[in-house]
Amino acid sequence: MTRLQCRRVALRTLGLLVLTLVVAGQVHANEILGIRWNESPHNTRIVLDLSEPADYKYGQLDNPTRVYIDLKNTSPKGSIRVRDIDSRVLKSIRHAVGSNGMYRVVLDLTRKVEPNVFKLDPYNPYGHRLVIDLPSEVKLDDCSTNNEPHKDVVVVVDAGHGGEDPGAIAITGLFEKHVTLAIARIVQEVLEDAPGFRVIMTRDGDYEVPLNTRRNIAMMERAHVFVSVHADSVNRPGPKGGSVFVLDNGKAVSELNKWHVQNENRSDWVGGVASWVNSECFDEPNQYRFLNEMPRDFVLDSSVAIGKSVLQEMSSVAGLHPRALTKNRRDFRVTDAGYLVLKSTHVPSILVETGYLSTPSEARLLATSSHQRSVGEAIAFGVLSYFCDNPPWHTDLSRGEVECPYNRTFKTYRVKSGDTLGEIALANNVSVSSLLQMNNLNSDRIYTDQLLTIPIRPRRN
Numbered sequence: 001m002t003r004l005q006c007r008r009v010a011l012r013t014l015g016l017l018v019l020t021l022v023v024a025g026q027v028h029a030n031e032i033l034g035i036r037w038n039e040s041p042h043n044t045r046i047v048l049d050l051s052e053p054a055d056y057k058y059g060q061l062d063n064p065t066r067v068y069i070d071l072k073n074t075s076p077k078g079s080i081r082v083r084d085i086d087s088r089v090l091k092s093i094r095h096a097v098g099s100n101g102m103y104r105v106v107l108d109l110t111r112k113v114e115p116n117v118f119k120l121d122p123y124n125p126y127g128h129r130l131v132i133d134l135p136s137e138v139k140l141d142d143c144s145t146n147n148e149p150h151k152d153v154v155v156v157v158d159a160g161h162g163g164e165d166p167g168a169i170a171i172t173g174l175f176e177k178h179v180t181l182a183i184a185r186i187v188q189e190v191l192e193d194a195p196g197f198r199v200i201m202t203r204d205g206d207y208e209v210p211l212n213t214r215r216n217i218a219m220m221e222r223a224h225v226f227v228s229v230h231a232d233s234v235n236r237p238g239p240k241g242g243s244v245f246v247l248d249n250g251k252a253v254s255e256l257n258k259w260h261v262q263n264e265n266r267s268d269w270v271g272g273v274a275s276w277v278n279s280e281c282f283d284e285p286n287q288y289r290f291l292n293e294m295p296r297d298f299v300l301d302s303s304v305a306i307g308k309s310v311l312q313e314m315s316s317v318a319g320l321h322p323r324a325l326t327k328n329r330r331d332f333r334v335t336d337a338g339y340l341v342l343k344s345t346h347v348p349s350i351l352v353e354t355g356y357l358s359t360p361s362e363a364r365l366l367a368t369s370s371h372q373r374s375v376g377e378a379i380a381f382g383v384l385s386y387f388c389d390n391p392p393w394h395t396d397l398s399r400g401e402v403e404c405p406y407n408r409t410f411k412t413y414r415v416k417s418g419d420t421l422g423e424i425a426l427a428n429n430v431s432v433s434s435l436l437q438m439n440n441l442n443s444d445r446i447y448t449d450q451l452l453t454i455p456i457r458p459r460r461n
């Protein structure tokens with residue numbers, strides 16, 4: 001071979017290698033970064049850490065009894081080490097490329113168990129995850145009764161303040177407690193219309209309800225979500241827009257872990273459904289508190305996801321505060337807060353700030369029944385949308401007994417000469433910020449023939 005031929009061969013080989021790598025990169029878009037498992041008295045949880053959201057199927061097989069998860073376009077990153085398995089339900093974890101080309105993870109079980117499989121979005125310190133929960137046979141002790149799972153998705157709606165506590169008082173004289181109750185009643189109305197959903201109000205009149213009572217209602221009712229409705233206020237006019245808060249109290253969680261190790265048999269988490277707990281079961285109030293903040297992973301991730309879903313709906317009807325959007329305005333963001341009302345439930349909980357009463361224009365808007373209705377509907381639609389995508393274990397929704405009562409829908413619009421984003425927003429009954437966010441726009445400059453995605457707001461009969 002001449003030097004030139006030699007170089008050609010080398011280049012061709014290199015080209016082929018690059019091509020192979022590119023193709024391989026495209027086929028295996030997702031990587032398994034790790035496989036973890038842990039066990040509580042009522043549940044065995046297997047977590048697949050992934051580089052991308054899982055595209056998966058799962059099923060059960062007999063002889064031997066096992067659950068399999070088939071992951072599309074997935075390969076393990078390096079060799080995956082799994083902690084030695086010592087479990088009541090789980091015998092072993094195997095994984096390899098299956099005959100169908102999917103990457104198959106097999107969980108060998110000691111007995112047949114109905115798995116509960118769901119995805120979790122990244123949330124610091126975790127990335128994308130696929131969770132497989134294997135509930136144990138639940139044995140109730142005296143302190144744990146009524147473990148029958150709910151058939152309905154149970155939503156506790158909490159109208160902030162009330163009675164002697166007016167909440168924020170707007171420049172216009174409007175009380176926050178009246179705004180929150182009006183909006184909470186709309187949320188209740190929409191959700192109660194939806195098959196498969198049930199609402200419990202923490203208050204339904206102008207009276208005080210202690211914060212402890214509000215969160216205990218959510219816990220004792222074993223709610224799937226606690227939604228607290230508020231309106232913001234600061235001591236200067238100007239700030240505008242809605243936002244959503246969740247609780248992320250690192251200190252409480254580290255205390256919880258300490259406590260949990262010492263009191264493992266008090267853990268009462270059943271396949272994603274909090275079981276009934278009775279405060280008399282605990283000697284010290286702080287034990288009660290820590291117990292109910294677990295498991296952090298599930299509660300916090302769910303809270304964040306529900307919060308984002310609500311923000312997405314709210315962006316169609318109201319402006320969002322800058323804190324409710326990421327810096328590039330391409331995604332919604334919930335804010336961590338140590339609000340007392342959100343603490344001490346092991347129920348996913350969000351606190352919705354519907355706008356600023358301290359800003360006159362927004363206070364006037366929040367006083368109108370039409371805006372209260374829009375915001376209330378948006379909160380309810382956000383909740384419906386989340387639970388349609390993530391139906392809780394054992395509910396009519398997850399078993400297909402009722403159909404998802406809500407679909408988030410969009411249409412595409414081609415910009416005409418002379419259109420402005422403001423006019424398009426107005427014509428479609430959505431906000432400019434919602435169009436900016438949905439179309440990844442950094443300013444409201446648009447051009448002729450540009451295609452815009454526009455949310456279609458569901459109309460109720």
Ligand SMILES: [Zn+2]
Pocket residue numbers: 160161167168176230231
């Ligand atoms: Zn408030």
